[in-house]
Amino acid sequence: MSLTEFFSLSLTAILIENFVLIKFLGICPFLGVSKKVSTAAGMGIAVTFVMAMASALTYVVNTYLLVPFDLQYMQTLAFILLIAALVQLVEMFLQKSVPALYQALGIYLPLITTNCAVLGVAILNVDNGYNFIQSVTYGAMSGVGFLLAIVIFASVRERIAFCEYPKCFDGFPIALVTAALLSMAFMGFQGLNIFG
Amino acid sequence: MWIEILKAALTLGALGLIMGVLLAVASRIFAVHTDERVEQIAALLPGANCGGCGFAGCSAYASAVVRGEASPSACVAGGAAAAQGIAKILGVDVDTRERRVAHVYCSGGDVTARRFQYTGVQSCFAASRVANGPVECTFACLGFGDCVKSCAFDAIHIEAGHAFVDRDRCTGCGKCASTCPRKIIGLIPAAAPISVNCSSRDRGAFVRSVCEAGCIGCTLCVKKCEHDAIHVVDNLARIDYEKCVGCGECLKVCPRGIIREEEILITAASRAEAAL
Numbered sequence: 188m189s190l191t192e193f194f195s196l197s198l199t200a201i202l203i204e205n206f207v208l209i210k211f212l213g214i215c216p217f218l219g220v221s222k223k224v225s226t227a228a229g230m231g232i233a234v235t236f237v238m239a240m241a242s243a244l245t246y247v248v249n250t251y252l253l254v255p256f257d258l259q260y261m262q263t264l265a266f267i268l269l270i271a272a273l274v275q276l277v278e279m280f281l282q283k284s285v286p287a288l289y290q291a292l293g294i295y296l297p298l299i300t301t302n303c304a305v306l307g308v309a310i311l312n313v314d315n316g317y318n319f320i321q322s323v324t325y326g327a328m329s330g331v332g333f334l335l336a337i338v339i340f341a342s343v344r345e346r347i348a349f350c351e352y353p354k355c356f357d358g359f360p361i362a363l364v365t366a367a368l369l370s371m372a373f374m375g376f377q378g379l380n381i382f383g
Numbered sequence: 384m385w386i387e388i389l390k391a392a393l394t395l396g397a398l399g400l401i402m403g404v405l406l407a408v409a410s411r412i413f414a415v416h417t418d419e420r421v422e423q424i425a426a427l428l429p430g431a432n433c434g435g436c437g438f439a440g441c442s443a444y445a446s447a448v449v450r451g452e453a454s455p456s457a458c459v460a461g462g463a464a465a466a467q468g469i470a471k472i473l474g475v476d477v478d479t480r481e482r483r484v485a486h487v488y489c490s491g492g493d494v495t496a497r498r499f500q501y502t503g504v505q506s507c508f509a510a511s512r513v514a515n516g517p518v519e520c521t522f523a524c525l526g527f528g529d530c531v532k533s534c535a536f537d538a539i540h541i542e543a544g545h546a547f548v549d550r551d552r553c554t555g556c557g558k559c560a561s562t563c564p565r566k567i568i569g570l571i572p573a574a575a576p577i578s579v580n581c582s583s584r585d586r587g588a589f590v591r592s593v594c595e596a597g598c599i600g601c602t603l604c605v606k607k608c609e610h611d612a613i614h615v616v617d618n619l620a621r622i623d624y625e626k627c628v629g630c631g632e633c634l635k636v637c638p639r640g641i642i643r644e645e646e647i648l649i650t651a652a653s654r655a656e657a658a659l
Contacts, residue, residue: 252394261391265398272402279406279413 200328213304227341235330242326492544530559576629604633
């Protein structure tokens with residue numbers, strides 16, 4: 188993979204086709220774990236890690252198991268199985284090795300299991316016909332896009348906590364309005380689509 | 384067609400089996416030894432994560448108790464029931480430490496001289512920032528009720544211009560003490576019979592000129608005490624609750640009427656009566 192290709196793929200995954208703000212995938216952790224920047228960053232890093240791992244694993248399983256056996260129609264089922272097992276593994280690893288991060292992520296870590304962003308990246312890899320390196324790059328960079336979006340969103344929400352807004356907007360309504368404005372801002376990156 | 388179904392079922396079944404074995408192995412490798420008592424104790428706690436115990440939350444407190452870093456009776460909201468349950472799980476006696484309550488070391492309020500009329504933000508913290516507060520005595524209760532707002536148990540109120548603790552409701556969490564910008568709220572044993580209701584470390588002559596209810600450091604109480612339980616340090620009488628037996632001799636001699644039994648609301652009238 189040439190450097191230009193890497194750059195273009197990264198730019199696409201992070202900004203132009205941001206998973207949260209353009210594709211609207213992975214909204215659950217985006218809203219749930221974005222009250223504090225520190226936990227948002229932790230969640231973003233966990234998602235990035237899981238997405239990169241999932242991309243690699245699903246590519247291998249898809250290419251060497253599903254395609255030879257003509258089982259592409261079982262893609263969704265197989266990928267969900269793989270991702271669930273992978274997240275369990277990551278959870279165990281974190282609990283043992285990085286207890287602080289494990290505590291910070293709390294109940295949100297198992298949420299990655301059913302996170303559509305992770306399944307989404309696996310399926311998009313197949314649909315776009317990426318090879319192994321492209322898949323892992325796309326997975327990791329989509330995760331970075333998620334990290335970027337959730338950290339920006341969390342810092343905005345931290346500031347909103349000190350603002351005055353109508354009482355009826357308290358909590359999720361104002362968060363959704365914020366997310367919508369952020370999403371509109373990211374729409375502007377469509378203009379960067381110069382590579383293809 | 385049956386071959387197709389069989390193929391799909393077997394492939395995914397094998398995939399699931401491999402993942403299962405992998406997870407089983409991983410759970411052995413990454414096994415974390417957790418003390419089951421932590422979960423048992425956490426189940427006993429109210430789960431409100433109020434932070435009254437000084438830890439980040441109920442589960443943090445539970446693990447601290449098991450590690451022996453916290454007292455079984457430190458849970459304020461859970462009270463005696465939680466303390467006994469925790470002690471039972473840990474197999475120790477319930478900490479017989481006395482219940483502590485907040486106490487306001489000031490009986491000034493309305494009877495303390497004012498330097499100026501303060502009309503700004505109605506909070507003790509804000510008022511204390513303006514030229515060191517509108518009250519002449521820099522150790523006096525400002526009476527705007529920052530402590531009242533901080534109390535989750537409705538146990539502290541402003542009466543006659545100064546804060547006053549309701550000992551039946553107070554749980555001793557200490558929130559008011561840390562909120563008070565003057566730092567004149569302390570924690571004393573709930574059964575403490577006698578208290579000196581002043582915090583002024585100013586000299587007697589100055590105290591006399593600015594407050595009718597201030598300790599002037601005359602040491603009459605010290606001389607009267609047979610149990611060596613009251614001392615004047617920095618122009619202020621303080622009671623040593625380890626030694627105090629509650630005989631009440633000191634409050635009889637106090638010329639300012641600020642040493643009182645229990646937490647009685649000290650007003651101008653009751654003070655004058657006691658000083659007689």
